[in-house]
Amino acid sequence: MSFEFFLREAWNGFxxxxxxxxxxxxxxTVSLVVLGxxxxxxxxxxxxxxxxxxxxxxxxxxxxTIDEYTxxxxxxxxxxxxxxxxxxxxxxxxxxxxxxxxxxxxxxLQEIMKENPLPNAFVIKVKNPTLVTAVxxxxxxxxxxxxxxxxxxxxxxxxxxxxxVRLGGLILVFLLILATLxxxxxxxxxxxxxxxxxxxxxxxxxATNNFIKWPFMLEGILIGIIGSALSFVILxxxxxxxxxQLLRSMPFIPLVTSRSELFMIYAGVALTGVxxxxxxxxxxxxxxxxELEQ
Amino acid sequence: xxxxxxxxxxxxxxVEALSGVDLSIGKxxxxxxxxPTGSGKSTLLKMLYREELPTSGQVVxxxxxxxxxxxxxxxxxxxxxxxxxxxxxxLPMRTVxxxxxxxxxxxxxxxxxxRRQVTQALxxxxxxxxxxxxxxxxSGGEQQRVCIARAIVNNPPLLLADEPTGNLDPATSWEIIxxxxxxxxxxxxxxxxxxxxxxxxxxxxxxVALESGRVIRDQQLGVYSNVI
Numbered sequence: 001m002s003f004e005f006f007l008r009e010a011w012n013g014f015x016x017x018x019x020x021x022x023x024x025x026x027x028x029t030v031s032l033v034v035l036g037x038x039x040x041x042x043x044x045x046x047x048x049x050x051x052x053x054x055x056x057x058x059x060x061x062x063x064x065t066i067d068e069y070t071x072x073x074x075x076x077x078x079x080x081x082x083x084x085x086x087x088x089x090x091x092x093x094x095x096x097x098x099x100x101x102x103x104x105x106x107x108x109l110q111e112i113m114k115e116n117p118l119p120n121a122f123v124i125k126v127k128n129p130t131l132v133t134a135v136x137x138x139x140x141x142x143x144x145x146x147x148x149x150x151x152x153x154x155x156x157x158x159x160x161x162x163x164x165v166r167l168g169g170l171i172l173v174f175l176l177i178l179a180t181l182x183x184x185x186x187x188x189x190x191x192x193x194x195x196x197x198x199x200x201x202x203x204x205x206x207a208t209n210n211f212i213k214w215p216f217m218l219e220g221i222l223i224g225i226i227g228s229a230l231s232f233v234i235l236x237x238x239x240x241x242x243x244x245q246l247l248r249s250m251p252f253i254p255l256v257t258s259r260s261e262l263f264m265i266y267a268g269v270a271l272t273g274v275x276x277x278x279x280x281x282x283x284x285x286x287x288x289x290x291e292l293e294q
Numbered sequence: 295x296x297x298x299x300x301x302x303x304x305x306x307x308x309v310e311a312l313s314g315v316d317l318s319i320g321k322x323x324x325x326x327x328x329x330p331t332g333s334g335k336s337t338l339l340k341m342l343y344r345e346e347l348p349t350s351g352q353v354v355x356x357x358x359x360x361x362x363x364x365x366x367x368x369x370x371x372x373x374x375x376x377x378x379x380x381x382x383x384x385l386p387m388r389t390v391x392x393x394x395x396x397x398x399x400x401x402x403x404x405x406x407x408x409r410r411q412v413t414q415a416l417x418x419x420x421x422x423x424x425x426x427x428x429x430x431x432x433s434g435g436e437q438q439r440v441c442i443a444r445a446i447v448n449n450p451p452l453l454l455a456d457e458p459t460g461n462l463d464p465a466t467s468w469e470i471i472x473x474x475x476x477x478x479x480x481x482x483x484x485x486x487x488x489x490x491x492x493x494x495x496x497x498x499x500x501x502v503a504l505e506s507g508r509v510i511r512d513q514q515l516g517v518y519s520n521v522i
Contacts, residue, residue: 005399201383204343205444206373207400208366293365 010218013195020194021223024187028227028273029234031180036235036269038176042169043256043265049162050128051254056158058124058136058150066144068092071120074144078122081138083131088123092116119146130159177272184280188220192284199288209289216285217278224277228270235266295321295452295483296342301351303337303507311337312507315351319485321451324478326494327487328518329504335487338504339454342485343375344368356451373401376445376482378474380457382437384429384444390416391425394444401448415443419473435466439473446477453477455486459493467493491518 014021060078062071068091078087090098096116126135132150140148192199202212239262243255256262296319303312312334319325327335340346341353344360353360358371384393394415398408416422419439429437438458445453455474459467471486471493478484488494494501494517501516502509 005402197383198385201385201396202400203369204372204377204383205397205400205448206369206371208369211400211402 006214006218009215013219020191024223025227027183027187028223029230031183032231032269032273033234035176039265047254047256056132060122060139060145061147062120063144063146064119083126083135085125085127090121092118092120181276184276185283188280189284192288213285217281220277220281224274228273232266295319297354299352301348304349310507315509322481322483324484325500327502333504334507336456339456339487343372374450376450376453378441378445378455378458380460382441386429389426390440394447397444397447411447415447419443434462438470452483459490494518
């Protein structure tokens with residue numbers, strides 16, 4: 001009985017507040033769209049950076065005095081190394097063939113060199129661009145590895161950039177959520193103040209504070225749910241449209257299109273909306289009740 | 295039912311609304327609190343449902359000491375007190391029925407119980423036919439009757455009325471007072487704060503007269519003023 005009553009009260013409150021409800025709803029929706037847009041941007045930036053990073057490879061050249069069979073046995077050791085994604089072995093013959101193919105017609109290699117001057121090598125991909133330096137150092141510690149080449153300074157800079165993006169994104173998301181909360185509290189507070197008489201009468205006829213709070217919290221949740229749904233529709237429609245257009249013209253951009261990842265973002269935004277609605281309703285009705293008690 | 299001992303109320307702005315009031319009201323009495331505006335009538339009533347606290351002295355309602363009441367106990371005190379206001383304090387967006395039912399819904403009463411009680415209350419005040427109207431569609435007297443119905447729907451042992459006829463014409467005022475008298479006869483203690491002389495003189499009930507926050511007269515079968 002009671003919960004049904006609260007729900008009905010919340011719905012009636014929402015309906016009767018008319019323009020105020022619409023204002024809160026639009027505010028919440030817009031705030032959530034801004035939050036969602038930002039999250040999508042951060043995730044996409046992350047995806048782009050990861051794909052750039054994954055193109056960073058480490059080349060490890062094996063000591064020329066070591067025979068081919070022994071060299072190939074380091075494959076396993078490298079693969080097991082922490083942070084390593086994949087290891088490709090390139091024998092010196094293979095490398096030589098590649099080299100010759102690349103320079104065919106431009107150089108008469110047979111004339112210059114009769115013998116293959118290249119070492120056996122490994123091309124190592126790391127799981128995460130930030131690991132490049134660490135992995136490269138570890139590999140160079142293997143005595144039989146003659147030389148390790150990687151774009152060290154680039155990798156280091158990349159790591160700094162990634163850290164900055166991650167930290168900046170986190171701070172901005174936090175600030176955005178805070179701003180959204182304040183906006184929601186403020187707008188719900190207006191609807192609460194508009195019903196100050198209702199609250200005063202409720203107290204007069206002996207309603208407990210919790211009883212008074214529930215409908216307003218549910219109303220906040222209701223605004224949160226509807227706002228979340230609207231912002232989801234807006235976000236999804238515009239994101240799908242934008243990615244479709246972008247992928248058509250620039251298919252190489254690694255945009256976030258995986259359903260599960262997008263679902264996480266949308267669900268996060270929606271949950272934030274509902275939580276903000278509930279919290280906003282609670283905080284605004286609570287502060288008004290405190291004022292009434294004084 | 296109600297006992298006041300040496301009650302003084304000084305508002306934060308320094309106004310002394312009541313000073314050293316002693317008063318005792320028994321069960322099922324009908325009492326007029328009379329006096330000019332600013333004599334402390336409203337303050338006295340407000341302390342009974344703990345809208346205000348006494349600065350010093352004791353206020354006891356139904357064996358509960360108002361000053362010792364915890365905040366979370368206030369709602370339960372108020373459920374035993376019906377209050378009628380000069381300005382009715384009805385919710386404009388709710389129908390007559392909903393306004394009266396509201397007082398029971400906040401107690402978490404069942405729907406069948408609410409329907410029965412609200413119907414009875416509206417029947418008592420003669421507004422059953424207007425149950426679906428909104429307050430704005432009613433006359434002042436009718437709105438006051440809705441307010442009374444809301445105050446008594448829970449069958450509280452105590453009914454307080456603060457200037458219930460303040461906004462009404464004489465004929466309607468009499469209707470309201472007779473209604474309050476009828477409620478009193480159904481075993482409810484009724485306190486009416488008023489400065490309506492003709493009604494007080496006509497009813498011949500107990501009269502407590504206040505002036506500048508002091509009780510200057512407490513008289514059974516009294517009249518508004520002894521000065522002729």
